[in-house]
Amino acid sequence: MIILKNKGGVSSFDEGSKIVTSVYKGRASIFLAKEHLRALMEFYNSEEAVGAIVNISGIYGSFSKLLDYLEDEFYPYVQSKGLKAQAYVVSDDLILSNLSKRLSSIVALQNIAVKIFKDEIEAEKWLKTCLSKKQISSI
Numbered sequence: 001m002i003i004l005k006n007k008g009g010v011s012s013f014d015e016g017s018k019i020v021t022s023v024y025k026g027r028a029s030i031f032l033a034k035e036h037l038r039a040l041m042e043f044y045n046s047e048e049a050v051g052a053i054v055n056i057s058g059i060y061g062s063f064s065k066l067l068d069y070l071e072d073e074f075y076p077y078v079q080s081k082g083l084k085a086q087a088y089v090v091s092d093d094l095i096l097s098n099l100s101k102r103l104s105s106i107v108a109l110q111n112i113a114v115k116i117f118k119d120e121i122e123a124e125k126w127l128k129t130c131l132s133k134k135q136i137s138s139i
Contacts, residue, residue: 004039008032009058011040019051019127025058033066037074044081051127052078055089055120056100064099067106075110085113085130087123 009024
């Protein structure tokens, strides 16, 4: 199911696995990113999503101005709604790689398991394994 599609990317939800997949592309835009994040917050309010794959390998430019919003609003909210683990898919771009490391630190502070990958298939494998372990440990 498609959650939101705009010029900056597309987010979808797999009801079977309870995983949100977001693929972003093009020049980093704070406006488009916030539009996307707000739609995701509304979605998390109504659906049980426990994992997320965020593919930012197609973005160029900096999204550093978004980090405060992610830290103060987005991640605390989605964690409170049940997000347990998130995988990032990044390119070899040095700026993007450094920003994704900072973003991973923000996510980890919210007690959300997080890992960075270069390949979406590996990210999905890790996420499903991580989520199955989290389900077992919460029993």
